[in-house]
Amino acid sequence: MSAFSIPLRRLAPVCALAAAVLSGCVSPASRLQGDAWQAQLARWQGAPALLLGEQHDAPAHQQWQQQTVQWLAARGQLAALVLEMAEAGAATDGLAPQASAAQVRAALRWNDAAWPWPRYADVVMAAVAAGVPVRGGNLDAAGLRAAMQDETLDAHLPPAPLARQREAIEQGHCGLLPPARVQPLVRVQLARDARLARTVQQALQPGRTVVLVAGHGHVQRSLGVPTWLPADLRPKVAIAQAGRALAAIESEADFIQPTPALPPEDYCAGLRARWPVQR
Known part of the structure; x- marks a missing residue:
């Protein structure tokens, strides 16, 4: 789970749009992707990496990702698909x-409890289907535990972006985390970004594009994966936004993909019921 995401995910598809996503019947040129995004992809042909940021519970975002993969694959431009949703070392190579979906899930060691398979x-x-490898890029449990204790990660970001990371962790956990637990989770976010960046680099191919699918916190230019990539790599960053785009997000991406707003939901209600406020 992205530390920028509310811990409580929707487990049910939203409205009729989700049915179209899950059926696989949406064409790559559907109105959701839109002419602006297709034109942008055409301008970015040959980019070494394309980082797609999503809100995990927005079906339109996974549809946009699917369309992007199909667009690049149809032109022979897709080098690999890297996922936050699977651990590094898990891959469909071979x-x-x-x-079958069962074979793919086994190869990726898919954790359906954390990432509902129908969504992705x-x-x-x-x-x-395009013959392109799919590779996990996230940390395993041992890596997560090690990251919490790795104080060297604290110096990776300048003070202002680091403060944004802390704020995002606190908000993502509904203000229920005790202060002593915030920085270890910031380290986890940083370590995940570093691991995703390494996986992207390992998949690079001249003239083709590696696509990364991750929560939008992982792809932001001043905070996430781009800060761990070589300065000369110059990835392209696109972030999908459900409803009105946040100004802070707009400054972190090369392209904002608008999608329909989601129904209002109090993500924190269930968490507050289970977690007492810890101070």
Whole structure:
């Protein structure tokens, strides 16, 4: 889970749009992707990496990712698909384009409890069907524990972006974390970004684009994966926003993909009921 995301995810699809996403019947040129995004992809042809930031519970965002993968794959421009949703070392390399969803899930060691498979099936299977490897980029449990104790991570970001990371962790946990637990979780976010960046670098191919799918906190230019990539790599960053885009997000990306707003929901209500305020 991205530390920039509310811990409580929606587990049910939202309205009729989700049905279209899960059915796999949406074409790459659907109105959701839009002419502006297709034109932008055309301008970015040959970019070494394209970092796609999502809100995890917005079905339109996974649809946008699927369409992007299909657009690049159809032109022979997709080098690999890297996912926050699977651990580093898990990959579909060696699977045939006709591989079944069960084979793909096994290869990626998919954790359905953390990442409901129907939400990401279409984008993953689109890459597999195109003969493009899908690779996990997240930390495993041991890596997460080690990151919490790694004080060297504290010096990676300048003070202002580091403060934004802390604020995001606090807000993402509904203000319920005791202060002593915030910085270890900031380190986890930084370590995840570093691991995702390494996975992207390992997948690079001349003239083709590696696509990363992750929560929008992981792809922001001043905070996330771009801060761990070589300065000369110059990835492109696109962030999908459900409803009105936040100004802070706009400054972190090369492109904002607007999608329909989601129904209002109090993400923190359940967490407050389970967690007492810890101070």
